[in-house]
Amino acid sequence: MSENYKFDTLSLHAGHIPDKETGSRAVPIYQTTSYVFNSTEEAASLYNMEVGGHLYTRISNPTVAALEQRLAALEGGASALACSSGMAAMHLVVSAICSNGDHIVASSKMYGANINLLQHTMPRFGVKTDFVNPNDPDAIERAIKPNTKLVFGEVIGNPGLDIMDVPEIAKICNSKNIPLVLDATFNTPYLMQPFKHGANIIVHSLTKWLGGHGIAIGGAIVNGGNFDWGDKDKFPTISGRHFALGGISFWEEFGPSALIAKIRAEGMYNFGPSLSPTNAFHLMQGIETLPLRMKKHIENTHSILDFLVNHEMVEWVKHPDLETHPDHQVAKRILPKGSGSIVAFGIKGGREAGKAFIESVQLASHLANVGDAKTLLIHPGSTTHSHLSSEAMKEGGLTDDMIRLSVGLEDINDITKDFERGFKAVKKLNK
Amino acid sequence: MIISFKDADTYIGTGGKSLDNTKRTLCFLHGSGQNHLSFIQQARFFAYKGYSVIVPDMPAHGFSDGNPCKSIKENAEWINDLLVKLNLKDVVIIGHSQGCLVALELNRIFKSFLKSIIFVAGSNIIPVNQFLLDLSEENPQKASEMMVTWGHGIDGDMSINKWPGHSHYGEGNNIMCMNKPTALKYDLNSCNDYLDGINAAKKIKVPTLAVLAKNDQMTPLKSGLKFVELIKNCETHVLDCGHFLPSERPMELNSIINSFLLKLE
Numbered sequence: 001m002s003e004n005y006k007f008d009t010l011s012l013h014a015g016h017i018p019d020k021e022t023g024s025r026a027v028p029i030y031q032t033t034s035y036v037f038n039s040t041e042e043a044a045s046l047y048n049m050e051v052g053g054h055l056y057t058r059i060s061n062p063t064v065a066a067l068e069q070r071l072a073a074l075e076g077g078a079s080a081l082a083c084s085s086g087m088a089a090m091h092l093v094v095s096a097i098c099s100n101g102d103h104i105v106a107s108s109k110m111y112g113a114n115i116n117l118l119q120h121t122m123p124r125f126g127v128k129t130d131f132v133n134p135n136d137p138d139a140i141e142r143a144i145k146p147n148t149k150l151v152f153g154e155v156i157g158n159p160g161l162d163i164m165d166v167p168e169i170a171k172i173c174n175s176k177n178i179p180l181v182l183d184a185t186f187n188t189p190y191l192m193q194p195f196k197h198g199a200n201i202i203v204h205s206l207t208k209w210l211g212g213h214g215i216a217i218g219g220a221i222v223n224g225g226n227f228d229w230g231d232k233d234k235f236p237t238i239s240g241r242h243f244a245l246g247g248i249s250f251w252e253e254f255g256p257s258a259l260i261a262k263i264r265a266e267g268m269y270n271f272g273p274s275l276s277p278t279n280a281f282h283l284m285q286g287i288e289t290l291p292l293r294m295k296k297h298i299e300n301t302h303s304i305l306d307f308l309v310n311h312e313m314v315e316w317v318k319h320p321d322l323e324t325h326p327d328h329q330v331a332k333r334i335l336p337k338g339s340g341s342i343v344a345f346g347i348k349g350g351r352e353a354g355k356a357f358i359e360s361v362q363l364a365s366h367l368a369n370v371g372d373a374k375t376l377l378i379h380p381g382s383t384t385h386s387h388l389s390s391e392a393m394k395e396g397g398l399t400d401d402m403i404r405l406s407v408g409l410e411d412i413n414d415i416t417k418d419f420e421r422g423f424k425a426v427k428k429l430n431k
Numbered sequence: 432m433i434i435s436f437k438d439a440d441t442y443i444g445t446g447g448k449s450l451d452n453t454k455r456t457l458c459f460l461h462g463s464g465q466n467h468l469s470f471i472q473q474a475r476f477f478a479y480k481g482y483s484v485i486v487p488d489m490p491a492h493g494f495s496d497g498n499p500c501k502s503i504k505e506n507a508e509w510i511n512d513l514l515v516k517l518n519l520k521d522v523v524i525i526g527h528s529q530g531c532l533v534a535l536e537l538n539r540i541f542k543s544f545l546k547s548i549i550f551v552a553g554s555n556i557i558p559v560n561q562f563l564l565d566l567s568e569e570n571p572q573k574a575s576e577m578m579v580t581w582g583h584g585i586d587g588d589m590s591i592n593k594w595p596g597h598s599h600y601g602e603g604n605n606i607m608c609m610n611k612p613t614a615l616k617y618d619l620n621s622c623n624d625y626l627d628g629i630n631a632a633k634k635i636k637v638p639t640l641a642v643l644a645k646n647d648q649m650t651p652l653k654s655g656l657k658f659v660e661l662i663k664n665c666e667t668h669v670l671d672c673g674h675f676l677p678s679e680r681p682m683e684l685n686s687i688i689n690s691f692l693l694k695l696e
Contacts, residue, residue, distance in 0.1 A: 004580050005588055014590040048447075050475040051681050052594025060595035068596035078601040079594075225605035230494070246447045252494075253447060253475065255468040256605035257597055264596075 007074065007190065008291045015069035015284075029281045030062040049245055049253075049265065059268050063277040067284050071210075071220050074189040074287070075202055078225025078256040081263055082218060082280060086185060086205025087113050088273035089219035093181055093203060094118075095271070096237060096263045098149045100126030105143045107134035107153035109160045109397060114183065118152070135327060137168045144172075149235070150179050150201075155194060156186035156320070156340050158370070159380075159404050160397045163320050163327035166334055170198025177234070179227045185209070185371070186340045190294040197334060200227040201259065208371025209341075212286040212293055216279040221263065225256030238262055293373060293409060298338035300415065301407045307416050308345050313423040315346040315401060341407040342370055351390070351400035353426045355382040358403070360425035363410065363418035375408035375415055436513060437490075439497030442467065443513075444486035446478025455521045455546070456483040457692075460510065460530030462552075463618035464567075464575055466493025468606045469527055472594070472681035473688075480689065487513060491611035499617040503529075503625040507536035514541060523692065525549040527677060528650060529622050532557060535631035547695055549688060550641040552674050554654040555628025555661060559619045567616040574615055575607035584646040584673030593681055603675070632661035639665040640691040642676060642684055649674040666691060 108131035206218035239251035320331035320339035381400035490497030531553025
């Protein structure tokens with residue numbers, strides 16, 4: 001009987017039903033490299049992609065598949081593939097679609113590793129990228145060339161918190177027959193499902209809110225199945241003949257799931273960025289409580305925004321849910337449940353003040369991650385960007401007084417009390 | 432492969448192998464609003480077993496152009512003409528859902544080369560409720576989504592798939608979205624209007640196999656079991672799944688079909 005289960009239910013159940021042999025309620029961890037074939041015929045059918053199944057964990061694994069199918073269900077996608085990290089996911093997508101001579105249009109305001117991959121690594125393989133303001137759909141349209149193979153951006157930019165107007169940009173991509181690929185790590189499918197807004201491919205760092213507990217690195221690609229790869233001249237890697245598997249055309253034989261089939265057959269096979277089954281299990285444990293955690297992340301974020309906006313030691317606060325944020329109206333439209341739990345703020349007193357604050361808080365953890373259940377902080381001016389001058393930081397959209405805060409799930413009073421401790425230290429310094 | 436047929440580009444899946452009309456050919460017929468991708472896990476499987484395989488996208492479905500057929504009889508005539516054009520002389524028809532009704536009519540006109548018929552989630556009658564008929568005209572995408580949801584058993588709800596990482600619902604909806612918007616309306620009306628299944632079933636003389644689904648809400652098991660009683664010596668199997676047997680239980684279905692095909696030789 002079909003039930004069409006809702007998001008909260010799918011977070012707990014999608015991808016797994018207890019097997020008849022053991023009745024295991026939890027998804028079992030299939031910690032194995034390989035799988036016994038019942039016959040040579042069966043082995044051949046798996047190698048030839050005649051039927052689905054598992055032949056080697058670098059390509060697929062039952063525990064990892066449960067995670068993939070849960071993600072596909074939560075995003076409303078046709079298929080998904082989990083891999084070793086969010087950056088692996090990003091590279092798998094780019095390398096599956098692009099070849100020497102191809103071009104990408106990407107947001108200029110993204111996570112540093114995403115920019116590095118497109119700006120420095122891919123050009124060595126003949127794939128060039130033009131970076132444009134993600135808030136300017138016209139600029140994105142102007143940057144598209146005949147050899148552009150994808151448009152890439154982050155729904156919520158890291159660390160600047162710019163919001164892409166996904167429906168507008170999707171319309172442009174659709175009219176040009178170019179897939180819109182989005183990093184949806186900061187929103188998660190709980191806050192926004194990009195396929196409903198016209199995006200075609202999603203990449204996730206599962207390490208962050210989806211996993212949510214800071215214990216496992218992982219990434220995923222979710223394929224909307226809503227893109228027509230049929231133009232063989234434009235997308236030969238998907239709709240043309242593959243070098244193996246009898247010259248398979250992934251588009252002809254897998255249709256909506258062509259991209260994932262291609263990545264599994266080439267990216268996972270030849271590059272090998274597989275996710276360990278144990279990490280897949282940990283990440284699924286996180287996803288089981290995603291709706292509950294995201295609600296609390298947003299609730300605490302809104303409380304901390306009130307606290308920071310009204311605090312005498314705070315120079316400025318940046319979050320898309322604040323009316324002062326330049327993308328507030330877009331955020332309200334496409335992220336009605338909230339725009340994530342990353343907050344940027346500046347402390348009066350500049351770089352030294354930021355450093356004093358970070359060193360004085362004790363509940364919030366000083367580290368380079370986001371999306372943990374615990375509150376996390378980093379002061380780029382004294383850590384990741386300490387080698388840069390104030391001017392150079394400004395050029396990169398950062399300021400030397402800026403603190404990046406990943407709001408956790410602790411009691412809000414304990415977080416604000418902890419921050420007061422930090423502000424007290426800054427006051428002392430300013431005196 | 433794409434061929435020009437009846438003044439339209441027509442796509443025929445061949446399971447990754449070239450069509451060889453000197454061999455026994457398995458011709459898969461898709462259901463309402465579907466296309467060759469209904470048989471992702473059958474086409475390559477049987478092509479690599481040595482059979483010649485064809486999975487045509489009916490007009491206005493999948494990668495095929497043209498106007499949709501407007502009745503089961505018209506669908507059967509189109510297939511008949513295609514089989515003749517391809518010069519196929521030894522054909523086993525494997526229909527899914529609406530494809531079973533088309534197979535019943537095809538049996539009446541393509542007798543000489545038809546060696547066997549395999550019915551998957553079939554019946555002699557597939558009535559469609561007025562709500563879905565209306566919706567298929569007003570909002571085919573919504574109608575498709577409802578069919579995908581109703582059509583799958585628990586594996587659809589729970590996103591359980593034999594193909595790692597694939598979602599029955601997400602994939603199913605997008606497969607149906609590949610068709611021309613009017614295709615679904617004509618398919619569903621063709622099914623609803625087809626009332627000659629009892630007579631057609633009684634006329635079958637070739638060996639037949641029926642694989643039915645326990646939790647089928649589109650062609651209910653009860654209806655399928657009545658249907659197979661109309662056919663002389665129809666080998667029947669029931670699998671524990673929903674209407675979309677080819678993707679819900681691919682290995683079991685392939686195994687049953689394969690055993691049956693071996694018995695034909």
